[in-house]
Amino acid sequence: MGDPGAQKVEAGLRLLTVDDVGYLKVIEAPSYDMMAKASVVKRYGEPSKARGYTAAVVGQCGGSLDSVSGSDVVVAAARAGGTIEVRCGEVPEPGGAVLARAADAPSREDARSVGLDILWHNNTPRVASLARYGGIRVHERRGPPGEDGAAEWKETAAWGAGCERAEALTAIAAGGVCHVGAGGEGAELKVWDLARVPGPGSTTAKAEPQFAARPSKPDKTTLLSDKAWVSAAKFVGLECPSLVFTGSGGSYGKYKVRLYDMREKRRPVRELAWGESRITALAPRSDGRAVWMANGAGNASLWDLRAGGEGLSQVRGNLRGLAGSVRSLALHPEGRGLVASVGLDRFLRVHDTGTCKPRTKLYLKQQMSAVCWCPVDAAKAAAALRAAEEAVGAGGGAQQGEDAEGEYEDESDVEVPDEDEVGELESSEDEGDGAAEEEVAEFVACEKFAGRRAGMVFKRGKEGLGYYRDDKPVPTFSLKSVKKGGAVGKAGGKRKVEAGGAGGNKKERRTKQK
Known part of the structure; x- marks a missing residue:
């Protein structure tokens, strides 16, 4: 051929x-x-x-x-x-x-x-x-x-x-x-x-x-x-x-x-x-x-x-x-x-x-x-x-490559995780035998993205796709400019809203009417 x-x-x-x-x-x-x-x-x-x-x-x-x-x-x-x-x-x-x-x-x-x-x-x-x-x-x-x-x-x-x-x-x-x-x-x-x-x-x-x-x-x-x-x-x-x-x-x-x-x-x-x-x-x-x-x-x-x-x-x-x-x-x-x-x-x-x-x-x-x-x-x-x-050829994909004639794996057959589903992918390198053994013990395999909802960092390890329990949790959201007394929309308490305008900073204080 x-x-x-x-x-x-x-x-x-x-x-x-x-x-x-x-x-x-x-x-x-x-x-x-x-x-x-x-x-x-x-x-x-x-x-x-x-x-x-x-x-x-x-x-x-x-x-x-x-x-x-x-x-x-x-x-x-x-x-x-x-x-x-x-x-x-x-x-x-x-x-x-x-x-x-x-x-x-x-x-x-x-x-x-x-x-x-x-x-x-x-x-x-x-x-x-x-x-x-x-x-x-x-x-x-x-x-x-x-x-x-x-x-x-x-x-x-x-x-x-x-x-x-x-x-x-x-x-x-x-x-x-x-x-x-x-x-x-x-x-x-x-x-x-x-x-x-x-x-x-x-x-x-x-x-x-x-x-x-x-x-x-x-x-x-x-x-x-x-x-x-x-x-x-x-x-x-x-x-x-x-x-x-x-x-x-x-x-x-x-x-x-x-x-x-x-x-x-x-x-x-x-x-x-x-x-x-x-x-x-x-x-x-x-x-x-x-x-x-x-x-x-x-x-x-x-x-x-x-x-x-x-x-x-x-x-x-x-x-x-x-x-x-x-x-x-x-x-x-x-x-x-x-x-x-x-x-x-x-x-x-x-x-x-x-x-x-x-x-x-x-x-x-x-x-x-x-x-x-x-x-x-x-x-x-x-x-x-x-x-x-x-x-x-018989199975398809036979080509003349740089090294010799052979078959390349079709890219369409390789499963590539969706970006929206995977989120953040990070490569991990081995840092010694002891560290590798510890990572294996704490690694949780996961095919679909569940790390973000679980508050964990999502990585690709030696074992595949998953996350490690010893990583610091990643918060999914944060509330800004909220004082003590409850979150936005909760009954009771007071809050301050600061906004910068053309005439300077304005402060507004609201108190719930009982």
């Missing part, structure tokens, strides 16, 4: 994350059954808040993560300044092409990319981006990429989304038609056909949408209509290209997830009021029968459209352990039953979609902006699994 670190082995599962500071990290796991051993294997970028990442997306020809050539994989990540880094290849490496921000953006802050997506048309990738001020641009790759993953990209379309503040973008290519949808604060979802939009030029040019969504009908009691605010949007997938989910940023205290069918009508065909915060991320299943949704309060649940009943009775499960706003959800595209999430709590979590229990959790130190699943070659995945099994 050799040293697994001596040879480079690819991973069985791979994730990509970007954060506000400007780091792009690659997380790998040996296999589906060994997700608990996931770790960060690569980190790119330099810390810069001004150049932090705002969005990222991974696209592959056919929308699948099956093993194909590296030229059929595109990784795009948007910077806070409006530039977009695009590279072709399985693993994102430094380099690639950099798409400049829109020239007609009002300011650098307005040029910030808030939405990013990749669509494939005739085996050619296109990158669609949405800026905060509402400008939509589409870049198309011209020619195959080079060995370093760089390729020539050309802007082919640009127009305005008509939003006061854009927040969501989604795109899909199916049946020879490319659709791009966008929305934001002050505008409902609009979907454009790329064959009918203006060419490159001004991002403020108007384009007639193929589909313009409308909110649900006004409330029957208040006669109020929902405010136009799309905070998240996602096409279902290639199986149902006409279905699109949207999440609202809030209207009269209600936050809704809507399902639109562009073949039916402009109003939503299904609607769900869920949560107490704006919808931040959506991850629909490929068949359109369920969607994972997350909000700014740190909640993530599954809306099962096939379930009986209506409203919240169709919500099946809640991902455990989330804290803080969830910024991105990524459902494994191959139906492996995994959903990844990142957000403001700085953790990458991967949950089982069936049980909603966490499969792995990694602390990544920075606030994450997006998470994506990356493709892995099947042969490399098998090699990674064999290497991991050899490293684990």
Whole structure:
């Protein structure tokens, strides 16, 4: 059994994350059954808040993560300044092409990319981006990429989304038609056909949408209509290209997830009021029968459209352990039953979609902006699994240490006393044979903390956890500024209360009225 670190082995599962500071990290796991051993294997970028990442997306020809050539994989990540880094290849490496921000953006802050997506048309990738001020641009790759993953990209379309503040973008290519949808604060979802939009030029040019969504009908009691605010949007997938989910940023205290069918009508065909915060991320299943949704309060649940009943009775499960706003959800595209999430709590979590229990959790130190699943070659995945099994061995834990190859005791198997339960732990050294014999005679073994309540010092001796009877008692509390005549609250007696003030010391004498 050799040293697994001596040879480079690819991973069985791979994730990509970007954060506000400007780091792009690659997380790998040996296999589906060994997700608990996931770790960060690569980190790119330099810390810069001004150049932090705002969005990222991974696209592959056919929308699948099956093993194909590296030229059929595109990784795009948007910077806070409006530039977009695009590279072709399985693993994102430094380099690639950099798409400049829109020239007609009002300011650098307005040029910030808030939405990013990749669509494939005739085996050619296109990158669609949405800026905060509402400008939509589409870049198309011209020619195959080079060995370093760089390729020539050309802007082919640009127009305005008509939003006061854009927040969501989604795109899909199916049946020879490319659709791009966008929305934001002050505008409902609009979907454009790329064959009918203006060419490159001004991002403020108007384009007639193929589909313009409308909110649900006004409330029957208040006669109020929902405010136009799309905070998240996602096409279902290639199986149902006409279905699109949207999440609202809030209207009269209600936050809704809507399902639109562009073949039916402009109003939503299904609607769900869920949560107490704006919808931040959506991850629909490929068949359109369920969607994972997350909000700014740190909640993530599954809306099962096939379930009986209506409203919240169709919500099946809640991902455990989330804290803080969830910024991105990524459902494994191959139906492996995994959903990844990142957000403001700085953790990458991967949950089982069936049980909603966490499969792995990694602390990544920075606030994450997006998470994506990356493709892995099947042969490399098998090699990674064999290497991991050899490293684990029959009983697990076999590693190459400084002295020789052996097995380290798992820290999770060692019982560590809780600090609140143990209190003060002190190490005792032997001070001669006589002292040691005396300590053994007076030592009282104790697994749980009882020393403080017993008024004794709690120590760790040679025999284990406990305390010694010959130590001085430690008082659990003390009463201050109490004179003779009884403790506070007792009947009878007198007491003095001294307090320093601005005018000097004040004395107050109180006598109980009999």
